[in-house]
Amino acid sequence: MSEPILDIQGLTKIYPGGLKALDDVDLQIRQGEIFALLGPNGAGKTTLIGAVCGLVRPTSGTIRAFGHDMASDWRHARGRIGLVPQELATDMFEPVYRAVAYSRELFGLAPDKARIEEILRSLNLWDKKDERIMALSGGMKRRLLIAKAMAHEPDLLFLDEPTAGVDVELRKGMWQLIGAMRERGVTVILTTHYIEEAEEMADRVGIISRGRILKVDDKASLMRQLGRTEAHIALANPLSALPPAIASFPVELEQGGTSLCYRGGDGTGKGKAEVAQLIKALVDESIDFTGIDTRESSLEEIFVSLLGEKEVAA
Numbered sequence: 001m002s003e004p005i006l007d008i009q010g011l012t013k014i015y016p017g018g019l020k021a022l023d024d025v026d027l028q029i030r031q032g033e034i035f036a037l038l039g040p041n042g043a044g045k046t047t048l049i050g051a052v053c054g055l056v057r058p059t060s061g062t063i064r065a066f067g068h069d070m071a072s073d074w075r076h077a078r079g080r081i082g083l084v085p086q087e088l089a090t091d092m093f094e095p096v097y098r099a100v101a102y103s104r105e106l107f108g109l110a111p112d113k114a115r116i117e118e119i120l121r122s123l124n125l126w127d128k129k130d131e132r133i134m135a136l137s138g139g140m141k142r143r144l145l146i147a148k149a150m151a152h153e154p155d156l157l158f159l160d161e162p163t164a165g166v167d168v169e170l171r172k173g174m175w176q177l178i179g180a181m182r183e184r185g186v187t188v189i190l191t192t193h194y195i196e197e198a199e200e201m202a203d204r205v206g207i208i209s210r211g212r213i214l215k216v217d218d219k220a221s222l223m224r225q226l227g228r229t230e231a232h233i234a235l236a237n238p239l240s241a242l243p244p245a246i247a248s249f250p251v252e253l254e255q256g257g258t259s260l261c262y263r264g265g266d267g268t269g270k271g272k273a274e275v276a277q278l279i280k281a282l283v284d285e286s287i288d289f290t291g292i293d294t295r296e297s298s299l300e301e302i303f304v305s306l307l308g309e310k311e312v313a314a
């Protein structure tokens with residue numbers, strides 16, 4: 001594997017007052033990936049992003065970005081990093097175009113009208129370019145945050161809960177946008193409470209809770225290790241015992257013998273194939289059924305089982 005674009009080792013942050021928001025975090029981010037940092041409220045996601053972006057001073061540990069140590073050589077790397085914060089901290093009277101152009105200039109880049117126009121158009125904000133920020137809708141303000149973070153053409157983009165509190169339509173739009181950034185070669189790290197978002201977007205997922213990274217893995221591999229298929233087959237006539245041809249499957253009779261429940265597979269599709277075989281076996285045995293309900297376990301169940309407690313934010 002080539003050198004990671006971001007290499008975090010032993011990162012700990014203890015806030016004044018003694019709260020340990022990050023506890024010995026190791027994390028390596030690969031060039032070009034979309035990495036989702038998934039965790040409940042207060043897990044330390046924003047603190048982690050803040051530490052990389054120079055907003056939070058680590059208590060201990062090292063952060064290297066693009067091969068530069070962020071403690072001693074911050075300037076080199078900071079210009080290549082973009083941050084989309086959770087909330088706008090900007091002059092609400094400022095017009096949209098000016099706000100984005102200013103974000104670029106802050107990083108010492110020459111003004112580039114064509115580039116700013118391209119960014120605003122890609123975010124559907126071009127026709128709002130002369131509006132004051134205060135006149136934008138919530139969704140537009142979110143897109144403006146992204147425009148501001150893109151203005152200096154970062155190679156590594158942090159999105160801190162990009163879709164928290166936005167409606168389904170807009171969330172899908174955001175996902176498309178993030179996908180488009182990846183196509184341009186931008187490495188994206190996003191934090192989210194939404195398992196669905198990690199499932200939809202990410203190449204890899206890191207699960208964080210109480211300042212500790214519990215697991216980092218390819219999304220597909222997470223599903224393979226922990227995913228399961230569950231199928232409930234409603235039987236036309238109750239069975240008192242499993243016929244031998246059926247008993248070889250990982251099945252149980254439930255609800256007084258009226259429901260045959262399959263639990264198996266490993267998240268690779270093996271479960272679905274086995275359910276198909278089970279159905280054929282039922283037909284061969286002339287066991288009639290009236291309905292089949294199949295589902296794959298979601299990242300949500302994996303998440304909950306890893307946390308081992310019900311602290312997952314809604």
Ligand SMILES: Nc1ncnc2c1ncn2[C@@H]1O[C@H](COP(=O)(O)OP(=O)(O)OP(=O)(O)O)[C@@H](O)[C@H]1O
Nearest residue numbers: 015016019021039040041042043044045046047048
């Ligand atoms: N400036 C600060 N001073 C003291 N404690 C802080 C400060 N900022 C954050 N914390 C605490 O550190 C912990 C981690 O907070 P952080 O904002 O990093 O979590 P998060 O995972 O981003 O949460 P959320 O999903 O709610 O945004 C929390 O307990 C929070 O209260």
